[in-house]
Amino acid sequence: MVSLPHTRALALSLSLLGAGVAQAAEPTWVDARVATYARYFQTALLPGVPGAVLQVQPQASVTANAFVRFGAVDLPGAEDALSGEVAGWGAVGPFAPFQGLSGDGDVTSAWAQYRNKQVTVKLGRQVALPASSRFVRFDGATVRLGVSLAELEVYGGWVALPRWNQPRGYYVLGTVGDALKTAGLFQAEDRLGQFVVGARVTISPTSRVRASVRFFEQHDAVGTATRWLGAEVFASATDWLHLGGTLSVDLLSFSVPEARVWADVTKWEKVSLSFDYGFQSPTLLLPQTSILSVFSGAAWHELGGEVAWRPLRTLKVTGRAAGQVYERMPLGGRASIAAWSAPRLEGRAQFQAEAARLFVDLKGYVMGRLGTRVRLSETLWTTLDTAVYHYDAPIRGTSWSLTTLGALEWRLFPHLRTLASVTAMATPYALFEVQGLLRLVLELEPTSGGSGA
Amino acid sequence: MRRLGLGLSVCALLLTFGCTERTSYFTHQKHLAELDCGSPGKPRCLSCASCHTGTARKHDEWAAPSKASCLGCHEQDMSVWNHSVRPKVAARPAGKDILFPHDQHLELKELKGQCVKCHQGAVSNPNGPPLFPPMATCLNCHEHQEQFAKNDCTPCHRQQDLRGLVPASFLRHDVNWGKRHGAVARNEGQRCETCHAQTFCDACHDATQRIAPQARNPEQLTAAFPHRFDVLQRHPLEAQANPGSCTTCHQRQECDACHVQRGVSAQAVGSASPHPFGWASGTAAANNSHAQAARRDLASCAACHDQGAASTCVRCHKVGGSGGSPHPPTFPKGQPLTGMCLVCHGGTP
Numbered sequence: 001m002v003s004l005p006h007t008r009a010l011a012l013s014l015s016l017l018g019a020g021v022a023q024a025a026e027p028t029w030v031d032a033r034v035a036t037y038a039r040y041f042q043t044a045l046l047p048g049v050p051g052a053v054l055q056v057q058p059q060a061s062v063t064a065n066a067f068v069r070f071g072a073v074d075l076p077g078a079e080d081a082l083s084g085e086v087a088g089w090g091a092v093g094p095f096a097p098f099q100g101l102s103g104d105g106d107v108t109s110a111w112a113q114y115r116n117k118q119v120t121v122k123l124g125r126q127v128a129l130p131a132s133s134r135f136v137r138f139d140g141a142t143v144r145l146g147v148s149l150a151e152l153e154v155y156g157g158w159v160a161l162p163r164w165n166q167p168r169g170y171y172v173l174g175t176v177g178d179a180l181k182t183a184g185l186f187q188a189e190d191r192l193g194q195f196v197v198g199a200r201v202t203i204s205p206t207s208r209v210r211a212s213v214r215f216f217e218q219h220d221a222v223g224t225a226t227r228w229l230g231a232e233v234f235a236s237a238t239d240w241l242h243l244g245g246t247l248s249v250d251l252l253s254f255s256v257p258e259a260r261v262w263a264d265v266t267k268w269e270k271v272s273l274s275f276d277y278g279f280q281s282p283t284l285l286l287p288q289t290s291i292l293s294v295f296s297g298a299a300w301h302e303l304g305g306e307v308a309w310r311p312l313r314t315l316k317v318t319g320r321a322a323g324q325v326y327e328r329m330p331l332g333g334r335a336s337i338a339a340w341s342a343p344r345l346e347g348r349a350q351f352q353a354e355a356a357r358l359f360v361d362l363k364g365y366v367m368g369r370l371g372t373r374v375r376l377s378e379t380l381w382t383t384l385d386t387a388v389y390h391y392d393a394p395i396r397g398t399s400w401s402l403t404t405l406g407a408l409e410w411r412l413f414p415h416l417r418t419l420a421s422v423t424a425m426a427t428p429y430a431l432f433e434v435q436g437l438l439r440l441v442l443e444l445e446p447t448s449g450g451s452g453a
Numbered sequence: 454m455r456r457l458g459l460g461l462s463v464c465a466l467l468l469t470f471g472c473t474e475r476t477s478y479f480t481h482q483k484h485l486a487e488l489d490c491g492s493p494g495k496p497r498c499l500s501c502a503s504c505h506t507g508t509a510r511k512h513d514e515w516a517a518p519s520k521a522s523c524l525g526c527h528e529q530d531m532s533v534w535n536h537s538v539r540p541k542v543a544a545r546p547a548g549k550d551i552l553f554p555h556d557q558h559l560e561l562k563e564l565k566g567q568c569v570k571c572h573q574g575a576v577s578n579p580n581g582p583p584l585f586p587p588m589a590t591c592l593n594c595h596e597h598q599e600q601f602a603k604n605d606c607t608p609c610h611r612q613q614d615l616r617g618l619v620p621a622s623f624l625r626h627d628v629n630w631g632k633r634h635g636a637v638a639r640n641e642g643q644r645c646e647t648c649h650a651q652t653f654c655d656a657c658h659d660a661t662q663r664i665a666p667q668a669r670n671p672e673q674l675t676a677a678f679p680h681r682f683d684v685l686q687r688h689p690l691e692a693q694a695n696p697g698s699c700t701t702c703h704q705r706q707e708c709d710a711c712h713v714q715r716g717v718s719a720q721a722v723g724s725a726s727p728h729p730f731g732w733a734s735g736t737a738a739a740n741n742s743h744a745q746a747a748r749r750d751l752a753s754c755a756a757c758h759d760q761g762a763a764s765t766c767v768r769c770h771k772v773g774g775s776g777g778s779p780h781p782p783t784f785p786k787g788q789p790l791t792g793m794c795l796v797c798h799g800g801t802p
Contacts, residue, residue, distance in 0.1 A: 031650070037664055063663050067652040087652045091663045108659055109651045120643070127651055129639040135658040135702060144643070162661055202640055212640050232636055246636045258697070260636075264628045274629035282696035283751045300696065306629045313574070324694070329745075332694055340675055352674045358687075360694040365687055371674045383672040387682040395686060403682040407671045421671040427683050437668065 032068040033443040039063070041435040061093025067109075075114070084112040084124075106162055108137070120144040125160055130198055130216030130228060138196050149204050156197040159218065164191065193221040208236040218287070225287035227251040240267035250284050257284030272308040276322070277301070298327040315341045324360075332360040336367075348375040352385075363392040383407040383421075395428035402426045417441050481575050496526055501568040551609050563594070606647065631677050635701075660702045692753050708756030718757040733769075771797035 040060045067087035072080040090105030111124030122142040130136060140157015195218075202212035211233045218226040230248040237243060245261040258280045265273040281299040304322025311317075317339045324332035336356035343349060352371040358364040371385035386404040407421035419439040426432055490498040497503075504518040559566050569575055571586040591597075591609075600606070626634075638645050638654070657666050657678070667678035679698075684691070692699050699708070712718035717727060726732075733743045747754050747766075758765040769776030774797075 035669070037669060039664065039668075061663070065652075065662070067650060069650045069652075083646075085650055085652065087650070087655065089662050093663075104663070106661060108655050108662075111651075127654060129635060129642070134700075135654070137659075200639070210640060214639070232640055234637075234640070244633060244636065260632075262629065262633060266628065272628045276629060276632060280697050285697040285700055286751070286755060308628060334694060350674060358690060358694055360690060364690060364694075367682075369682075373672060373674050381672065383674065385671070385674060389683060389687065391686070391690075401683045401686055405671050409672055419672060423671070425683060427686055429686070437671065439669065 028070065028072045028074075030068070030070045031445050032066075033441065034064065034066045035439065035441045036062065036064045038438040039436065059093065061091060063089060063091040063093075065089045075116075078114075078116040081114055081116050082112065083115070086110045118146045120146075126157075128155055128196055128198055128216070130196070130214070130218070130226070130230075136196055136218065140196075151200075151202045151204075153200040153202075154198070157195065158191055159194040159196055161191055161194065190221050193219060195219050210234045220287060220289040222289050224252065225289045227288075228257075241265055250288075252288050253284065255281065255284055257281050270310045274306040276304045276306075278304075298329055300324055300326040300329075300332075314343050315339065330362055334358045349373070365392065366390045379411040381409040383409070398428035400426075401428065415443055417443075482577065485576050502566075505568075551611075553609070658702045660704075660707065689753070692756075696751075696753070712757050767796055 038060065039062075040058065065087070066089070067085065069083075069085040071083035073082040075081045086107075087109040088105060088107040090103065092103040107125060109125055109127070111122055111126045113120060113122040115121075120143070122144075123140075125137065125139050126142060128136045128138060128142075137160040138155075138157040139160055140155065142153065142155035144151065144153045146152075196216070198214065198216040200212055200214040202210060204210045212231065214230045214232070216226065216228045216230070217224065227250070228248050229251055230246065232244070232246045234244045235242070242264040243262070244264075245259075247259045248257050249255070250257050256279070258278075260276065260278040262274060262276040279299065279301050302322050302324045304320065306318065306320045309317045309319075317337070319335075319337045321335040322333055324334075326332065334357065336354065338352065338354040341351045343351075350373045352369070354367070354369040354371075356367040356369075358367075367387060367389050369385070369387040371383070373381060373383045375381050384404075384406050386402070389401045391399050391401075403423065403425045405421055405423040407419055409417060409419040411417040418441070419437070421437045421439075423435045423437075424432070425435075484499050485501070488496070488499060490496050504522040506519070506522070558564060558571075559568070564570050571590050573586070573590075655662070665678075665680055666676075667681045670676065670678075679691075680688075709718050728743065731740055731742075734741060754766070766776070766779065768774065770779040
């Protein structure tokens with residue numbers, strides 16, 4: 001049992017800060033985490049002009065991620081009504097010069113949410129998950145209304161550009177604008193012209209069926225980038241057969257950029273199956289403000305499946321395979337099989353073995369991997385992970401790459417843990433290279449998985 | 454550098470395989486099913502309640518056997534308790550604290566005081582600790598559809614535990630979950646929020662952060678990090694194998710920003726072309742094959758060539774240019790000329 005004195009103290013404090021009305025059905029809670037990463041690395045692993053390797057001196061950088069989340073704060077007349085989250089990151093190191101600074105950082109989320117009965121209002125920096133596979137951060141508002149079997153969600157706001165108005169992509173060791181011949185087109189972006197709006201209606205006529213229709217529109221500084229209409233259906237035909245489908249329509253070209261249907265079979269305790277068909281037209285996934293979006297591109301279809309077999313509680317084998325058909329192009333596909341085992345239960349020793357094959361355009365790679373994670377003592381863990389890739393088409397005359405990493409994790413206190421890792425690589429661009437990482441994580445709730453990796 | 458790397462590798466191997474903690478688990482099978490007991494001169498036979506004497510009703514109680522339970526038979530042998538039952542060794546997995554009144558359940562006529570009806574495998578598993586029942590076992594008797602619909606998981610679960618739990622018997626995250634989690638999150642975001650913070654999504658999808666998730670978390674063996682290991686060598690293949698997947702997280706400008714720095718972009722001054730001779734002219738072996746490649750994966754072209762209205766392609770593929778119309782046969786005609794249309798058809802935006 002992990003004691004959480006700090007959590008309880010903070011929870012009590014926030015409760016007292018709240019309206020102090022009737023006792024909450026759920027106690028106020030707080031989750032927080034600060035992770036600091038110190039890295040020593042060389043960017044020489046990056047490829048340069050064909051036939052060359054970029055020579056860059058070893059570098060060190062320090063990055064910190066922090067997040068605080070709270071919930072179930074009472075407001076007058078509304079129990080457990082208020083929740084919120086603030087998160088951001090900061091880094092110092094030898095990054096590409098940016099306005100004369102050697103540091104960087106941004107706020108990734110900052111929102112508060114009010115929820116009372118059927119109405120939810122969320123204000124601040126948040127994320128929208130529009131049609132197709134996208135992830136858009138914006139500063140604005142989301143209103144959600146749930147009535148009986150239906151739910152309506154409407155959102156809108158300005159797209160969150162890095163540092164308020166910088167071009168996206170600036171953080172990748174420079175910006176596109178650095179090299180543009182027509183740089184005037186890419187000066188600091190006008191944030192006012194970059195916004196998103198969206199809506200979704202979901203109905204759940206029975207506990208086994210859920211269907212939704214959604215709309216999403218995003219504007220870049222120079223015009224409408226995306227205008228999509230989409231639909232999704234999830235259905236459980238039986239207790240063990242789960243069906244789903246998603247479809248997006250680009251309203252600017254009246255074309256389908258992406259569609260997918262799947263079926264999951266969970267009839268057997270030890271075996272799970274999943275079948276998946278997908279269609280995608282990659283050109284249509286580009287913003288319509290990209291001139292390339294008006295070119296013709298080949299759509300592709302993918303038919304795949306996954307089987308997860310758990311013959312023992314301590315062993316799980318997962319196999320995946322998918323074949324791809326590109327319009328007027330050679331076939332493609334990928335397959336992988338992975339086995340995970342924790343023979344001593346409770347994860348004290350874990351082993352992972354994996355093999356994969358990718359095949360695209362008459363070339364691809366084969367991958368083999370072995371990994372292990374062992375609990376050395378009550379507070380000490382170690383990890384060793386190795387992967388070998390063999391490329392069908394040699395890169396700079398080399399067909400192999402090898403990556404090995406070792407990590408040692410030490411939980412100093414229930415709320416503080418640290419990790420040191422070393423990654424050694426032999427690739428077509430570097431015969432031998434080593435990178436190091438030190439990580440320090442301070443977390444309020446050690447059992448929480450809320451903050452992610 | 455090579456020696457340092459070899460040394461570190463050897464150390465990691467030694468730590469991994471040489472220092473594993475020697476811990477023995479309590480063998481329920483041996484104590485409950487195989488014990489030679491009951492006859493004269495033999496120890497008394499045991500049941501679950503022989504050792505689990507508590508009547509746990511609260512979150513923090515789980516009726517762990519006391520030291521005295523072991524000493525009743527293993528006289529003076531403290532190591533038995535230390536190595537099998539000691540709470541720090543036999544700690545439960547995170548989130549296993551639920552409000553569950555054992556005493557009330559054991560009194561039910563359906564259970565007849567039998568623990569194994571829920572703790573299945575506790576006896577048959579020769580080496581392991583007692584198995585915590587999956588939630589499906591609870592749902593065999595309890596109907597919780599209404600609470601499930603409202604995301605109301607307390608008071609059975611503790612709120613802080615929810616953020617560390619992955620349901621084993623519903624909301625499964627294992628059957629092809631990676632492919633469809635986005636669709637589920639779009640429609641059931643509030644349910645996701647019950648456990649996950651927005652930061653959880655950012656951890657993988659936010660490409661602005663300077664350290665990729667697989668680099669931040671090298672110890673996570675089973676996480677589905679798409680960029681694990683030497684992604685730089687294989688990322689062109691991955692992009693071709695699944696066009697469009699890159700832009701789930703990355704803006705198209707990101708590709709060019711890095712390529713410019715590496716000198717492999719059309720926008721980098723003095724960069725060498727990676728394309729074969731005849732790539733865009735049809736006068737050599739490559740035979741104008743850029744068209745086929747572009748149809749195959751235009752997004753990859755955009756990684757180096759897209760400058761918006763000043764794109765490389767438009768220089769030829771504009772009205773009156775030598776490249777001909779780039780539009781597919783299904784391209785809608787007769788639409789009002791707006792935005793990008795004006796680049797070729799009648800002006801500059």
